[in-house]
Amino acid sequence: MLLRIENLSKTYPNGTRALDDVSLAIPQGMFGLLGPNGAGKSTLMRILATLQEPDAGSAFLGELSPGAGQGIDVLRDKEALRRTLGYLPQEFGVYPKVSAEDLLDHFAVLKGITGRDERRRLVDALLEQTNLQRDRGKQLGGFSGGMRQRFGIAVALLGNPRLIIVDEPTAGLDPEERVRFLNLLAELGQNSIVILSTHIVDDVSELCSRVAIIDRGRIRLEDDPQAAVTRMQGRIWRRVVARDELPRHQERYAVLSTKLLAGRTVVRVLAPERPEAGYEPAEPGLEDVYFAAMRETHAADAALFAADAKAAAPAFGPAGGAA
């Protein structure tokens, strides 16, 4: 399976450019779409889930084998896509007074599974898979955040989807629930494409086989997370600095992050060699990759802005000042 996304762009009526020429190749497995709030993740997820139209671009879901054709045209053949899609949106409502088992059964009927026995087997299997067996009779209103998310996945899995899209699913989960939920997604990734959108770096560092970093509607990096981290080897430097020294370091070096540690500030810098005495080599992590990608983005944007400002400068020059 491969989901090919080509040159997707989307500008909202108010002028916000949410997606700017996005292209991605998403293979089977768990794919992390990582970016800050407002980066364009939900817009991309909704377009792939056929809930929203892009202004331009295309997306195809198909087999990898030669001669398999180009697959399902996601934007045109919405019905076909929906039959193989499981989508867990950022927010979803449940009927608080209904039990997990009854609501899942109800959704199964809506999916067209009318045979009672077949439905019972399916509901059992899904509750088992999402580890909700013991809570099957409980009202959904009493579910914890993690239980709710797992129930959402059970619903999303009803049609046996090959493409599973989950939008910011770990927000608000406690650490144990989060790990359990991510493990469930990784398991699903063994047979399907699972796209996990998140702003949490740790969500993607261990379980995703691929990651894309998105910021301001553009893909800034697409890679195997481990490979991206390995490429940072030898280029991350760490130093504890006094608070009033921080501005000097920020001015002089490519500071990726600053963290308070027992009242002191720990700075991480990206540099080909030791920036100055006092910096120690540090083991890179995906967070460094993420901040480096963001940094490059902002530097490029600043350069572009400067160039734009220069080009526009005569308009702001002193009246009649031009030669």
Ligand code: ADP
């Ligand atoms: P993310 O999911 O990464 O937080 P979104 O796709 O929700 O990002 O939003 C991307 C950008 O588009 C943001 O600037 C957001 O404010 C804007 N946006 C999202 N939905 C709409 C909308 N319906 N109308 C106008 N702007 C929107």
